[in-house]
Amino acid sequence: MSKKILFQGDPDSECTKQPMDLPVLPKSLTFEEKKYLLAVQRGDMANVRRILQKAHRSNNVDMNCVDALGRGALTLAIDGENLEMVELLIVMGVDTKDALLQAINGEFVEAVELLLEHEELIHKVGEPYSWQKVDPNTAVFTRDITPLVLAAHKNNYEIIKLLLDRGATLPDPHDIRCGCDDCIRDSTEDSLRHSLARLNEYRALASPSLIALSSTDPILTAFELSWELRNLAFAEQESKAEYLELRRQVQKFAVDLLDQSRSSQELAIILNHDSDETPFNEGEHMKLARLELAIVFKQKKFVAHPNIQQLLASIWYDGVPGFRRKSALEKIMIIFRVALLFPFYCCLYMIAPNCETGKLMRKPFMKFLIHASSYLFFLLILILVSQRAEVQLVQVFGSEEMVKDLEKEMLKQRGNAPSFLEIFVFIYVLGFIWEETQEIYVEGIRSYLRNMWNFIDFTRNSLYVAVALLRIVAYFQQTAEIERDPQTKFIPREHWDAYDPQLIAEGLFAAANIFSALKLVHLFSINPHLGPLQISLGRMVIDIVKFFFIYTLVLFAFACGKFGFLEQTHGLFQTVANDSFKRLTYCRLNQLLWYFAELEKQKCYVLPGGLPDWDNAGDSCMKWRSFGK
Incomplete structure (x- = not known):
């Protein structure tokens, strides 16, 4: 590349990008101007007034001059927080420029109010404001500020309230995937400036004072903004740390608002607030709409707040007063009693739901105990079905005649109707399906799909339904076969067709049992020790999947390299590929395995006539036979 091309650059890029304008540097100050700025910095009102009056008469001093650091008279007065000096300079006609922004940056509230009043007097509709007239190349603040x-x-x-009272607004930021003309143009001209402008907008929106002053529902605004910042953090990885820091700031604001609650009634009003319904009154049923919204938006600190946990604990143990203060033995006795009597409680609730016991069953803790007891009983039935408990019961406690009848029945392998326990399992499954259907109807399909445990429930129910359908198909199919040939009922299971509906149903039943037992993990989530372990387990599984993916790539790369090496160093490999894998896709991993199998074959078949040598090379012969099958 020649020096001419190197210094000239790319002609195409020169056509699309305009050269950057160089900033106009401050000119040298005269002696009078230096005295003027020094007097302003020292707060010498008399000298400043005299110099400005003389400047108006003889025009020997530039009132808007700046020093080597670009600071004008107003900037120096604002830095010194000299309100009288600021007022004098404004009255004497000094250009304000970006003095308002300087005052806001220095949090000089009185100067901000004064400059706002001055801006209202001099601003004309349709013209830019004073801070917008500053040269962008020398301005302290960018155009988006x-x-x-x-x-x-x-x-x-205070400053935010002053600005909002005067009608200042903050435009909503465009979506990060916005394709409007303005976003495309800004991103094309300067992608960094476009990204920083969006970050500045969200940094302003995340201000707790702005949310408190501008939002009618600050907690809801904080939730929604926190979720939006979370999405932006994943969309813009370059600014992920900044967006996550803003998200933590907004979450802290919501928690700080919660700290202001001084009684259970105030806390209940906050957590039950719903803009679409009437305000919550004391004594009404708590729907906890705001708390559910916090869970949806993943506001962990808000949900884990001590005030909320105290209220939830009082709601949870309602109906069992003083449960947490009881001894461990008393707690076990209460839980054991409810677990044993849960069928009685359920029947009583269906008969008389408004009695004292029925009302007690509506309490969350009692409802959980009864539900957990019922599910544990369901798992017990599954265990009994898997172990064929009715058969073992007859074998252990039955008479000789009953045992003989059982042995005769067990010879009938096909055409058997479902047992009593299997029918009981099916009734339970119908209850599970009704429960899931009701949950979808009440909460909606979106809320239902947000809970990953619902996928396990859906899979479990689907498998049990598939088992029931296959068992019905198998029963009618086997009954028809037995009517044609009665001896088919005695066919041993090992001689059945591999795709017999009953065999498939039994396999699906075993898989459904796994999902049923897995639901126990969800029941233990209320435990303060086992609950956090679920989160750790979930994250560990994700890390294992990532590691396995990398491991698979490394293994595949090694296999490809090994294949290339063997292909170049051994002519036998090509023969094996032509003879054994002509009909396959020449997958490199399979070729590698077949190569080593061919080596074992050569070690085995060494006797005259191509016979295997089982005495001296039995291990190689066994490997070849097992692989060749």
Whole structure:
């Protein structure tokens, strides 16, 4: 590449990008201008007034001059927090430029109010504001920084209120995937500036003072903004740390609002607030709509707040007063009693739901104990079905005649109707299906799909339904076969067709039992020790999947390299590929395995006539036979 091309650059890029304008540097100050700025910095009102009056008469001093650091008279007065000096400079006609932004940046509230009043007097409709007229190349703040944005960055409550009272607004940021003309143009011209502008907008929106002053429902606004910041953190990986920090700030604001609750009634009003329904009154049923919303938006600190946990504990143990203060033995006795009597409680609730016991069963803790007891009983039935308990019961406690009859029945392998326990399992499954259907109807399909445990329940129910359908098909199919040939009922299971519906049903039943037992993990989530382990287990499984993916790639790369090496160093491999894998896709992993199998074959078949040598090379012969099959 020649030096001419190197210095000229790419002509195509020169056509699309305009050269950057160089900033106009401050000119050298005269002696009078230096005295003027020094007097402003020292707060010498008399000298400043005299110099400005003389400047108006003789025009020997530039009132808007700046020092080597680009600081004008107003900036120096604001830095010194000299309100009288700021007022004097404004009255004497000094250009404000970005003085309002400087005052907001210094959180000089009185100067901000004064500059706002001055801006209202001099601003004309349709013209840019004073801070927008500053040269962008020398300006301290970028074009996207407005007074309200900067005040929100500083989180200054007084300044934000001043601006909002005067009608200042903050436009909603465009979506990160927005394809409007403005977003495309800004991103094309300067992608970094476009990204920083969005970050500045969200930094302003995340201001607690701005949310408190501008939102009618600050907690809901904090939830929604937190979720939006979470999505932005994953969409813009370059600014992920900044967006996550803003998300933590918004979450802390919601928690700080919760800290202001001073009684259970105030806390209940907050957690039961729903903009679509009437306000919550004391004594009504708690729907906890705001708490459910916090769970949807993954507000962990909000949900884990001590005030909320105390209220939830009081609701949870309602109906069993003082349960947490009882001894361990008393707790076990209460749980054991409910577990044993749960069939009685369920029947009583169906008969008389409004009696005292029926009302007690509506309490969360009692409802959980009865539900857990019922599910454990269901698992017990599954164990009995898997172990064929009715057969073992007759064999252990039955008479000789009953045992003989059982042995005769067990010879009938096909055409058997479902047992009593299997019918009981089917009734339970119908109850599970009704429970899931009711949950979808009440909460909606979206809320239902958010809970990953519902996928396990759906899979379990689907497998049990498939088992029932296959057993019905198998029963009618086997009954028809027995009518044609009665001896078919005695065919041993090992001689059945591999795809017999009953065999498939038994395999699906075993898989459904696994999912049923897995639901126990969900029941233990209320335990403060076992519950967090579920989160650790879930994250560990994700890490294992990632590691296995990398391991598979490394293994595949090794196999490919090994194949290339063997292909170049051994001519036998090509023969094996032509003879044994002509009809396959020449997968490199399979070729590698077949190569080593061929080596074992050569070690085995060494006797005259191509016979295997089982005495001296039995191991190689066994490997070849097992692989060749």
